[in-house]
Amino acid sequence: MIRFGIIGTNWITDSFIEAAMELEDFSISAIYSRTEEKAAEFAQKYGVDRTFTDLEEMAKSNVIDAVYIASPNSFHAKQAIQFMKHKKHVLCEKPLASNSVEVKEMIQMAKENNVLLMEALKTTLMPNFKAIQENLHKVGAIRRFVASYCQYSSRYDAYKEGTILNAFNPAYSNGSIMDIGIYCIYPLVVLFGKPTSIKASGYILESGVDGEGSLLLSYPEMEAVLMFSKITDSALPSEIQGEDGSIVMKKLNPIENVEIHYRNGEIENVSKPQKKHPMFYEAEEFINLIQAGEYESKVNSYDHSFITAEIIEEARKQMGVKFG
Structure with missing residues (x-):
């Protein structure tokens, strides 16, 4: 226990x-x-x-x-x-x-x-992320990772009325990239590692945090395009584009309905059952590691967390977001 x-x-x-x-x-x-x-x-x-x-x-x-x-x-x-x-x-x-x-x-x-x-970070420990890892080879050489996670925050209504809650307060290290963008960045890092270059832009609210933003990340043989927002919604899916097909995710958090769209027009659904609460899998991983005497997750590892923090830090610098 x-x-x-x-x-x-x-x-x-x-x-x-x-x-x-x-x-x-x-x-x-x-x-x-x-x-x-x-x-x-x-x-x-x-x-x-x-x-x-x-x-x-x-x-x-x-x-x-x-x-x-x-x-x-x-x-x-x-x-x-x-x-x-x-x-x-x-x-x-x-x-x-x-x-x-x-x-x-x-x-x-x-x-x-x-x-x-x-x-x-729950999504990388859920069954459908494992489904992506297990089927990545089917789409050939990866050339582009596209992630879209835009979710209008209920706290934004209060912000527009003049009340700055924690979600939009730089004193608490908040903003769109910290809260929403990380769901685009962390899976990318787990799958493909550290990018060679980062280009970031975003809309900065008067409070000093980003309301929404976009990242263009370069890798030796591919690129990643990430879009995130706390002030708009989006119905766009996310996908991993390979030379032989694409892995399409209808939803990024939690990852839902994982399909492979092959170049010949065939579609293969590789989704796994996710009958547990979305946060169950991170709790399970954590407890299993303690009981096994392990001090680091292989998925949500130190390197993955550090690289993600570096990407967010550089993106904030380019967007002009400074925490108090």
Whole structure:
């Protein structure tokens, strides 16, 4: 049984807990919130006895083996390092940190303390991503990766009315590329590695974060075109174009309806059943790794998280997005 501490009492935390509860070896032993009232309310919902309003006290405690961090992005690195210093395994929501320097520090701390650190990016651990990996050879030499993930944020209505919530606040390391764009970037990195060049553009809101953006990434024998937005919707699919055909994904998060469209007109559906909650697979990976005595995921690996952070950092620099 892996005893989890939970940092963050928002909808994403509810989703993670709902998913992880399908695993026999998952349990919640402690809840952290800045206020005792919020911590107690959240703990009661899941029948948890221990609550904390002091992170250091929680990190030192012997009631947890691991921590799930779902706080604002700007807090990820500091909180993760704090827990890893006390030999606690860390599953940290995407993006892993605000920048590549923080990611490097987190990885170093994990190695020094022999604990597992994993970025909670769910799509690369789901069955349909494995379906893409297993069938990639069928479309021949890859020449282009096209990813589109544009999802109008309900918080954008509040923004337009003058209320800047966390999602559009640079002080919390937010914006479109951090929240949405990473779902385009991370799978690309897992499949094809580090690009040789990056070109980025985007629409910068008055708050200082990107509302939407596009990336053009070059590789020695292919290119990638990524489009992401928190201020528009899109019905465009995503695809991996090869010389013998294309792998088409109707939806990118979570990946749905994976089809191979061959040049001769044939279509092969290679989708796998995804009957579990979308976040189940990341919880399963994390717990399995701990029980196997492993300190790094081969899929959501240190290299993949670091390269993704480097790409986002360079893109933000080119777009003119600066965090407070």
